[in-house]
Amino acid sequence: MNNNQSQLQFSPSKKIPVTILGATGVVGQRFLRRIANHPWFYPKFLAASDRSAGKKYAEACRWRLSGLSYAGHADAIVVPCSPELAFSPIVFSALDAGPAHEIEPLFAEAGAYVFSNASAFRMDEDIPLLIPELNPEHLELIEMQKAKRGWHGTIVTNPNCTTIMLAVPLAILEEQFGLDAVMVTSMQAISGAGYPGVSALDIEGNVIPFIRNEESKVESESNKILGRLVKEKNVISIVPASFTVSATCTRVPVIDGHTLSISAKLKSKTSLERVVEAFQNYKPKTLAYDLPSAPKQFLRLIEADDRPQPRLDAEEEDGMCISLGRLRPCPILDFKFISLGHNTERGAAGASILNAEMALSMGMLKEVDR
Numbered sequence: 001m002n003n004n005q006s007q008l009q010f011s012p013s014k015k016i017p018v019t020i021l022g023a024t025g026v027v028g029q030r031f032l033r034r035i036a037n038h039p040w041f042y043p044k045f046l047a048a049s050d051r052s053a054g055k056k057y058a059e060a061c062r063w064r065l066s067g068l069s070y071a072g073h074a075d076a077i078v079v080p081c082s083p084e085l086a087f088s089p090i091v092f093s094a095l096d097a098g099p100a101h102e103i104e105p106l107f108a109e110a111g112a113y114v115f116s117n118a119s120a121f122r123m124d125e126d127i128p129l130l131i132p133e134l135n136p137e138h139l140e141l142i143e144m145q146k147a148k149r150g151w152h153g154t155i156v157t158n159p160n161c162t163t164i165m166l167a168v169p170l171a172i173l174e175e176q177f178g179l180d181a182v183m184v185t186s187m188q189a190i191s192g193a194g195y196p197g198v199s200a201l202d203i204e205g206n207v208i209p210f211i212r213n214e215e216s217k218v219e220s221e222s223n224k225i226l227g228r229l230v231k232e233k234n235v236i237s238i239v240p241a242s243f244t245v246s247a248t249c250t251r252v253p254v255i256d257g258h259t260l261s262i263s264a265k266l267k268s269k270t271s272l273e274r275v276v277e278a279f280q281n282y283k284p285k286t287l288a289y290d291l292p293s294a295p296k297q298f299l300r301l302i303e304a305d306d307r308p309q310p311r312l313d314a315e316e317e318d319g320m321c322i323s324l325g326r327l328r329p330c331p332i333l334d335f336k337f338i339s340l341g342h343n344t345e346r347g348a349a350g351a352s353i354l355n356a357e358m359a360l361s362m363g364m365l366k367e368v369d370r
Contacts, residue, residue, distance in 0.1 A: 007287070007289055007290040008288055008361060009290050010040075010289070010290070010357075010360050012040050012360075015039075015040060015041060015042045016040055016041050016042070016088075016089060016368060017042060017044035017045075017088045017089065018035060018043060018044060018089075018090045019043075019044060019045040019046075019047055019086045019088040019092070019107075019112070020032055020043060020045070020046055020047065020091075020092050020094065021047050021086075021091060021093040021094060021100075021104075022047075022048060022081075022093065022094035022095040022099075023046035023047055023048050023057070023078065023094070024046075024057075024061035025061075025094055025194065026064050026065075026191065026344065027117060027344055027349055028048070028094035029063065029065050030065065030094075030344055030349035031092050031349045031353070032071045032073065033065055033067060033071045034293070034349055034350065034353055035092070035353070036068075036072055036073065038292060039292050040357065040360070041090065041353075041356075043071075043076075044088050045079050045088060046073065046076050047078065047080060047081045047082075047085075047086040048061075048078050048080075049081070049099075050080060053078050053080040054077065055077070055078050056074065056075050056077060056078070057070055057073055057074055057075070057076045057078055058070055058074035058075070064195060081095070081099070081103045082106070083106050083107045083110035083112065087111075089111070089113065089365075089368045090112065090115065090356055090365075090368060091107050091112045091114045091115070092116075092117075092353065092356070093115065093116040093117060093352075094118075095116075095117075095118050096118065097119045097120045098120075100116060100120040100121075101118075101120040101121075104118070104121070105149075105151070105155070107153065108149075108151045108152075108153040108154055108155050109149075109150070109151045109152065110153065111151075111152035111367075112153040113156070113356070113359070113368065114154065114156070115156050115157075115158070115353070115355050115356045115359075116156070116157045116158070116352065117158055117348050117349065118157070119157075119160065119217060122157045122159070122160075122217075122221060122224075123220060123221070123224060125237060125238065126141050126144050126145040126148050127145060127155055127156070128142065128157065129157050129159060129221060129225055130156055130157065130158060130225075130355045130358070131159065131167060131168065131171075131225055131351070132284075132286050132294075132358035133168070133285055133298050134168065134225060134226070134284075134285065135225055135226070135227075135285075136286075137229050138225075138229060138238065139358070139359055139362060140229060141236055141238070142156070142359075142364055144235070156355050156359060158347075158351035159221050159222075159225060160217040160218060160221055160347070161192055161258060161343040161344070162186050162188060162192075162214065162217070162249065162258050163218050163221040164322070164341060164346060164347050164351065165186075165258055165259075165260050165322060165339045165341040165346075165347070166222055166245075166260055166262065167221070167222040167225045168298075168299060168322045168339070169279065169299075169322075169324055169337065169339055170182060170222055170243075170262075171225070172278050172279055172282045172299075173264055173266060173275070173335075174226050174241060176270075176274075176278040177266040177268050177270050177278075178266060178267030179241070179243035179264060179265070179266060179267065180243055180266060180267050181243060181244045181264070181265040181333065182243060182245045182246070182262065182263070182264050182265070183246050183262070183263045183333065184218065184245065184247050184248070184260050184261065184263075185248045185249075185250065185260070186218065186247070186248070186250060186258060186260050186261075187207075187252040187258070187260070187261075188211060188214075188249060188250065188252065188258045188259075188343065189252070189254040189256050189257050189310065190203055190253065190254065190255060191255055191256050192211075192251075192258065192343045192344070192347075193211075193251065203251065203253050204253060205253065206253065207252050207253075209248070209250045210250075211249045214247075214249040215247045215248065215249050218245065218247040218249060219245045219246065219247050220245075222241070222245060223240040224238060227239050227240040227241050228241075254310045255310075256310065256314050256342055256343065256344060257311075257313070257314030257341070258340070258341060259308070259309075259310060259338060260338065260339045260340070261336070261338055262336060262337055262338070263330045263333045263336040264333055264336070265333040265334050266334045266335070269334075272327070272328070272329060275327065276301065276327060279299065279324060279327070280301055282299055284298040284299075286298070286354075286358065289358065289361040289362075291357040291361060292357060293320060293350055293353050293357055294354060294357070295317035295320040295321045297316075297317060297321055298320075298321065298322065299322050299323075300313075300322070300323045300324065301327065302323055302324065304325065305326065307323070308323035308324070308339075308340035309340070310340065313340055314340065314341070314342045315342065318345065318350070319341075319344075319346055319350055320346050320350050321341070321346070322339060322340070323339070323340045323341070324338065324339050324340075325338045325340075326338045
């Protein structure tokens, strides 16, 4: 948590009930582990598929995380993913894209604020695709979304678990120097494939140079995240950033932590020293608020030649920090570097929870804490 005395303080009158959709999966479990000890939220409903509904949580799934088993909720009864049976004012979705496309709008229509990790609605023009440290102003799309869709609630999304490790450094380069083109190769942890994920026979001692649908997400999402919010009369829209991204996504035998090798061509020429200074001095937009899940250090630039590494750096700041390293000139483009982050915390559950904290603190969810 940040402890700046000048920060805006949000303090709910009492803990806010939340629903976790897809609670039995690994990302759903990460949601529960964080929310079980959250100062603002408590888990009212654990929702999952019909085959799990009606069972105790400990019977519906096997706990895959460290710490207290089932986050102390082993006896909670799993309910169906239905707003009639699992409504809370805030909903966290760990659903896959297919079910999310059908289920999340039902909750939003019923008046819930859905913070989704799924890809189903990320690129819709009226859906915020949020990294609070970079683009919290995109939450202004919420009112337009409600009006356009006739919903009483809304959907807010976080990026793909690889995109966030890319968008963060790109945001700083775009703001300071302008971006023209980006080449990125990802080395993605096996936890990104869910559980049981990739077969041990396929991944052990191997690299798999293809992840279905991943490259198109990485190539498009950063442009929306770094796009400009435009207001014309009663219409709010995002004008995407104009740089081009070319991505190659691979799966590697690492448990947690996605590593990206990035090369960037800038619109204006600059020195390595100025790029270092830009990364080191970036002030995340979350600094104005006291958010429980916000890392004290959002971005680290590591000087050691052999860092960042998933084993040493992915868990930094409870998995919510982005680590950069190996920043150097690129003989083809302008600069190249490594970016690393925790794919199931910063890139999934932690990201959605931070989005909800930001929306509440900005006063975007006025109906929730009443």
